[in-house]
Amino acid sequence: QSVLTQPPSASGTPGQRVTISCSGSNSNIGSNYVYWYQQLPGTAPKLLIYRNDQRPSGVPDRFSGSKSGTSASLAISGLRSEDEADYHCAAWDDSLSGWVFGGGTKLTVL
C-alpha cells in the first residue's frame, strides 16, 4: 500500500522556524494536492493546509505549505508553545484510488 513518509519527530525553540517534510511518489504527491493536518493531544485532526499551500480561514500565516515533485513541506515560523502537536500530511493516490497519510511528525517546542 502506498504511504507517505514523514520524520517521526521535530523540535524547535519559541520564535524559531521549523519545517516538516513529507515524501511520496508519482502516484500521490507527484500528481495530486497535498494536505496538512494538525492534531493536538487527544483531539481530532484539524485541516491546516489544503491544495499544497492554501490556508483555511482562521489558520495563522505562520503556517505555510509547499510542494516540489514528489515531496512536500510544512513550515511553521515564529514557533509557539501551542504549536506542540502531531502533524500529518495526506494526498490522494491514483494507484490506490484512495487517500494516503503520512506517519505523522510529533513537534516539540523546547
Add this chain to the structure above:
Amino acid sequence: QLQLQESGPGLVKASETLSLTCTVSGASISSSNYYWGWIRQPPGKRLEWIGTIFYSGRSYYNPSLKSRVTIFVDTSKNQFSVKVNSVTAADTAVYYCARRRGGSYPGANGFDFWGQGTMVSVFS
C-alpha cells in the same frame, strides 16, 4: 455550526462486526457539495482512510479493507455509518468521521472537518 459526532460500542468481540454511526448537525448530508468519510487511527500508528460515501449512496473504499467494510447513508436521519466485518485486534483504533468537499476528482479536496473520534477496542 457544523458538528460530526461518532457513536457506537467501544468494545467489540473478535470475529464480530464493528458498527459506528456519524450524526451530522449544522449541515445537510444530502448536499451535493460534500462527501462523507471514515478514517481510523490505530494506537501509535498512522491515519488510515477507510472509505467515502456520497448522499446518493455511491461509495468507494480502501482496497485493503474493501472486502470487510460497508458504508451507508441515512439521509432521513442525517447520518452515515460504517460496518467492519470479522474484526481482529488490528481493527482496534480511534475511528473518525469527516467531511470532504466535492470536486472534479476525489483528490481535489481533502477532509476539512472531522468528528472528535471514538475509540473502539477489539477483545477476544
